[in-house]
Amino acid sequence: MMAKPTIITESSPALEAEEAPVTKKSPVAGPLGWADDRLGLAKLGRGNLRKVFPDHWSFLLGEVALYSFVILLLTGVFLTIWYKPSMAEIEYAGSYQLMKGIPMSEALSSTLNISFDVRGGLLVRQIHHWAALLFVAAAFVHMLRVFFTGAFRKPREVNWLIGVGLLSMSLIAGFAGYSLPDDLLSGTGLRFVDGLIRSIPIIGTWAEFFVFGGQFPGDIIIPRLYMVHILLVPGLLLGLISAHLALVVYHKHTQYPGPGRTENNVVGYPLFPVYMAKAGGFFFVVFGLLVLMGGLFQINPVWLYGPYDPAKITAGSQPDWYMGFVEGAIRIVPNWETHIWGTTWSWNVFVPGLGMMGLLFGLLAAWPFVEAWLTGDKREHHVLDRPRNVPTRTALGVAGITAFSLFMIGGGNDIIATRFRLDLNAITLFLRVAVFVLPVIAFLITRRVCIGLQRADKERVLHGSESGIISRAPDGGYSEPHLPISVDEQYTLTSHLQHAVLEAGPTADENGIRIKQKVSPLRARLSRWFLEHDAAKPTAAELEEAASHGVGGVREIEAAEARALEESSNR
Amino acid sequence: MNFLSKRRRHAAARPLLLLLALLVVGVGYSVVSPQQTSADTDMSQQVEEGKALFNVSCSSCHGLNGEGTTQGPSLIGVGTASVNFQVATGRMPAARPEAQIPARTPLYSAEQVNALAAYISTWGAGVESPKESQYSPEGLSAEEIARGGALFRANCSACHGIVGGGGALPGGKYAPSLLETANIHVWEAMRTGPQQMPVFSKDVISDDDAREIIGYLNEAHSQPTFGGLGMGENGPVSEGFWVFIFGIGGLALIATWIAKKGARAR
Known part of the structure; x- marks a missing residue:
């Protein structure tokens, strides 16, 4: 008997007859309303569709990677329809004459069929491969943008780590795909990885047997890599990309410094309709470019390479570009090997091979935390750094790119030797020294350039921009008056933070009792190395002082113009 | 007879006899002596x-x-x-x-x-230049040419690259490109092992094998580049190069254009 009594009302909107609305309804309103009633999209969309994104070309690099991934999924589905992940040996009976009757695995035979007998197969295969190269390239370049602008700082460290995970997954996906055709080139790549696995001390041989299901190459690695390539890694990539994007939405997008831009707002256009159109259009641009590349440029001509056979190797074997740095490191390392109690410790493969990848991903993953430790910065950052304003970080990035590129050159040393008529050994010797020396030189030059740019900024803020008018004083001296820059530009050039160098904390309190140092001497020293080169940005006092004679600069110009006018009228 | 006996004391008789004798000896010698052909001269x-x-x-x-x-x-x-x-x-x-x-x-x-x-x-005989039948790939079937490809990949591509585009060797040496090499020179190189190249004798690569390899090279070099332009044909090295030039470079330009475009209010 606890039931509520029925509420009786005099009138209810439901009871009153209403006239049908006369306003014209959009033709999609019906279906959208139907969907909204069931999925509640309008509520979700209300906030998110108006989400604001800032405009800058470099913010579209990540989108290139995302779109390449979508194109990879689309073309990959087509390829799986025809590809057979089997190492069973058959005689090729397709239409490519130069392989007629050659024994090969079903994997290669089906890849040749895709290339020569499936309508549009070669085009889709080539789009897929170009998209894979572009995916990894765009991911690298996007990551460099994030690094150089400091977009990895709090609160985005976790998203940076997800990005590092995405990058490593994309390398694995790319490598697995490279191996699937089972031609001579991909088999050589597999043999390379087989060597890497075996170079792991103690467990190497066991790990090889685990991965290959016995001795290399066995007959199971292609089906396993197929699973990795079309299920495991794409699944992980999808999950990580979702998390990556969800965090972008949650953190909101970063923006470059500029007038009206603060740590508490985002200046840009809303997702709907502006970014919907821009990003949607850009997807088709990326797709179009990849179709053009797939249609016009040959990539990985498996039919030339022929079937893989562990006894065969071809000159000019290279991995796809993103594994080139590992290949290069292995090619240039001296032949170091240790034999202890009947075991072989193959440093020449283990250290450069696995060491390189460990070093790259380890440094990348650690950097946001290392930098926060060096600057002692615990604030949130939504406004990006201009690369010049963090000279040491920018210089480190350029040094990293230099080292990566040099190792990549090592990976293509034979191509460089034949194409440029150079001595293969000379290239190797050069690189052995250069991979250590050139990054240091690049570091020093970049830091110097950054400091120079900082000083130029300061000069511009304090003394304005050059007017291009040279005036000669009565005593014969020449000078160029400067025009003051806008307040907006002054703000853009001075809004960045400059961290104070961390000083080592006291080892004892005021009573002389030993306490734990807050900042260790080592941290203080590294902090000094990281921060001390910053050219100090102009202070408020300097700005005021400059402003007082900055106007004079304009007066000088006006006076010079008046003089010029006078002279011309005198003539 | 009278004619001759009457004139045997003639002044010209002895010189004529001498000429006749020389003629007989000469002709006789030319018949008996070992034949010296014009080719020998x-x-x-x-x-x-x-x-x-x-x-x-x-x-x-x-x-x-x-x-x-x-x-x-x-x-x-x-x-x-x-x-x-x-x-x-x-x-x-x-x-x-x-x-x-x-x-x-x-x-x-x-x-x-x-x-x-x-x-x-003249100092000593060695491998003779081949007759055309030894190196000409005329009349090979498609399977035999394909088999030539398998032989090439097994014996040659380790240095000369996958279809004979050439490859690097230590110390500034190299395996040259075979794209322009004449059939006869491919055969001669295999048999004589010039410069860095090892000798592939008849016991290793028979003349029929050699013909198949030559047939494969001709076929591989005359087929069209399926799939579009070769773009330098340096395998993954040139592919990686172009993906940065066209892919990243081109899209960065387009991204700049897209980012520059503001939204127009209706």
């Missing part, structure tokens, strides 16, 4: 010509009698195939000593090459 001329060429262009490095010096190897017993390969591809005479002598426009005509080969062969 040509050959000796050819050898002479070859010797002249050799002394001018080759002897400073290979020695006046082909015995070799510190600058060049001995040519005794190298065979006409070797001479033909080295001279007809323009490798010899070399312009200068270097890590590897490159192929150039040949300096000598086919006749001069034969003359040199003939002269060098």
